Amino acid sequence: MATQERAIRTRMAILEAAGAVFDEYGYSSTTLTMVLERAQVTKGALYFHFQSKEALAQAVLDEQVQLGTVPPQACKLQEVIDMTFAVAHRLLDNALLRGSVRLTVDQSAPPGVDHSGPFRQWPVHLVSLMEEARAQGELLPSVRPQETVELLVGAFAGIQLMSRALTDREDLGRRISILWGHILPSLAVPGLMPSIDTAPDRGARVTAAMVAV
Amino acid sequence: MATQERAIRTRMAILEAAGAVFDEYGYSSTTLTMVLERAQVTKGALYFHFQSKEALAQAVLDEQVQLGTVPPQACKLQEVIDMTFAVAHRLLDNALLRGSVRLTVDQSAPPGVDHSGPFRQWPVHLVSLMEEARAQGELLPSVRPQETVELLVGAFAGIQLMSRALTDREDLGRRISILWGHILPSLAVPGLMPSIDTAPDRGARVTAAMVAV
Numbered sequence: 001m002a003t004q005e006r007a008i009r010t011r012m013a014i015l016e017a018a019g020a021v022f023d024e025y026g027y028s029s030t031t032l033t034m035v036l037e038r039a040q041v042t043k044g045a046l047y048f049h050f051q052s053k054e055a056l057a058q059a060v061l062d063e064q065v066q067l068g069t070v071p072p073q074a075c076k077l078q079e080v081i082d083m084t085f086a087v088a089h090r091l092l093d094n095a096l097l098r099g100s101v102r103l104t105v106d107q108s109a110p111p112g113v114d115h116s117g118p119f120r121q122w123p124v125h126l127v128s129l130m131e132e133a134r135a136q137g138e139l140l141p142s143v144r145p146q147e148t149v150e151l152l153v154g155a156f157a158g159i160q161l162m163s164r165a166l167t168d169r170e171d172l173g174r175r176i177s178i179l180w181g182h183i184l185p186s187l188a189v190p191g192l193m194p195s196i197d198t199a200p201d202r203g204a205r206v207t208a209a210m211v212a213v
Numbered sequence: 214m215a216t217q218e219r220a221i222r223t224r225m226a227i228l229e230a231a232g233a234v235f236d237e238y239g240y241s242s243t244t245l246t247m248v249l250e251r252a253q254v255t256k257g258a259l260y261f262h263f264q265s266k267e268a269l270a271q272a273v274l275d276e277q278v279q280l281g282t283v284p285p286q287a288c289k290l291q292e293v294i295d296m297t298f299a300v301a302h303r304l305l306d307n308a309l310l311r312g313s314v315r316l317t318v319d320q321s322a323p324p325g326v327d328h329s330g331p332f333r334q335w336p337v338h339l340v341s342l343m344e345e346a347r348a349q350g351e352l353l354p355s356v357r358p359q360e361t362v363e364l365l366v367g368a369f370a371g372i373q374l375m376s377r378a379l380t381d382r383e384d385l386g387r388r389i390s391i392l393w394g395h396i397l398p399s400l401a402v403p404g405l406m407p408s409i410d411t412a413p414d415r416g417a418r419v420t421a422a423m424v425a426v
Contacts, residue, residue, distance in 0.1 A: 025321075026241075026320060026321045028239075028241055028242070028321070029241070029321070102320060105318060105320075105371075105374055106320075107239060107315060107318075107319075107377075108238075108239045108241070108242070108321075115378070116375075116378035116379060119375045119378050119379055120379070147391045147394075148395070150375070150388070150391075151372070151388070151391050151392055151395060153371075153375065154368070154371045154372035154374070154375035154376070154388060155367070155368035155371055155372060155392070156371060157370075157371030157372075157374055157375060158318075158366075158367045158368055158369060158370030158371020158372060158373075158374065159364070159367035159368060159370075159371060160371075161318055161367070161370055161371065161374075162329075162332045162363070162366065162367035162370060163367070164320075165328070165329035165332050166329060166332055166333070175363070175364070175367060178360045178363075178364050179364055179368070181399070182361070182364060182395070182396040182399045182400075183395040183396055183399070185398055185399050186394070186395045186396070186398050186399070187395075
């Protein structure tokens with residue numbers, strides 16, 4: 001294995017371990033020693049990639065949006081929907097994503113960590129998909145993409161928190177399905193509605209399709 | 214002042230101080246000494262009312278739902294809407310509510326504190342209003358009150374977090390208005406729509422009306 005490839009793997013192993021520890025203990029109670037023990041790397045390897053707990057937390061936060069990647073869809077509104085279901089599904093077992101989401105909603109992160117970054121990054125990503133949806137005639141004329149995607153991001157953050165608190169996120173797919181059931185009629189042109197999939201298990205199917213590729 | 218009345222006032226002063234400290238520092242970093250200094254009460258007074266930090270946090274959480282009280286409305290769906298706007302407005306300056314909400318979304322609360330209690334208590338309260346709305350013919354036949362109110366509570370929790378992170382909750386009224394703009398068409402019978410008020414400043418007006426009474 002080339003040196004560079006090994007470095008990338010080590011970095012990812014550290015990020016995954018950090019996600020797991022941040023998810024379990026929160027920012028304040030996490031130490032770099034806990035992370036290097038979980039990642040099974042040396043202190044030297046950890047410090048080579050991340051100089052501080054702040055830098056590590058920032059890197060975990062910066063990974064969040066790309067963990068929402070889904071296969072492209074002809075219907076761009078379906079692709080927006082798929083991202084919400086994919087993130088909901090991955091929150092069940094992806095430690096890096098879980099830790100990153102916990103850091104986002106954690107009010108105790110220090111000034112050195114931009115823990116609200118994902119609240120700005122998700123809308124940037126989603127609004128471009130919504131603009132594509134608009135260009136393809138999928139949206140009602142009343143839709144304002146920026147308002148809609150910020151609503152989606154905020155609502156998702158709270159729904160996953162509530163689902164985590166009540167059922168350890170077991171019912172998150174169902175809750176996201178209910179969210180879409182309520183807001184889709186305000187977004188999609190009526191002719192599109194029958195073909196849009198917002199079933200609770202959408203996330204499992206979208207994710208399985210990506211693994212199979 | 215009678216002894217009982219004084220005890221009630223002291224208890225409320227402690228709860229308000231605790232809310233402020235929990236809001237500012239989170240559960241883990243809060244100490245009872247910080248609370249008694251903020252409340253300007255003796256250690257004896259604090260321990261008379263609350264035997265532990267867990268008990269104090271639980272009491273702060275238990276106050277949350279009643280801080281959503283709004284004047285009764287002929288239209289019960291409007292009353293549900295008013296509660297969301299009133300809570301959004303009070304989050305700007307009510308320290309007890311702010312602390313209580315932070316504890317609800319705080320994943321670091323210990324097992325002795327039922328921090329997810331509000332996620333169960335709000336729906337119980339809201340669903341009875343939605344049933345009244347249904348009985349009065351305000352709702353579309355497709356509405357399932359339990360699903361709708363759980364969506365509202367979860368979405369609200371995240372929207373206020375996002376608003377807090379991005380604007381210190383300054384734009385929360387606007388974000389709640391956008392939430393209702395998206396879901397109201399899925400809830401209200403069309404004839405009701407023009408008379409329903411979901412303007413961003415609804416919370417300020419509802420709260421002012423209560424103070425004036």
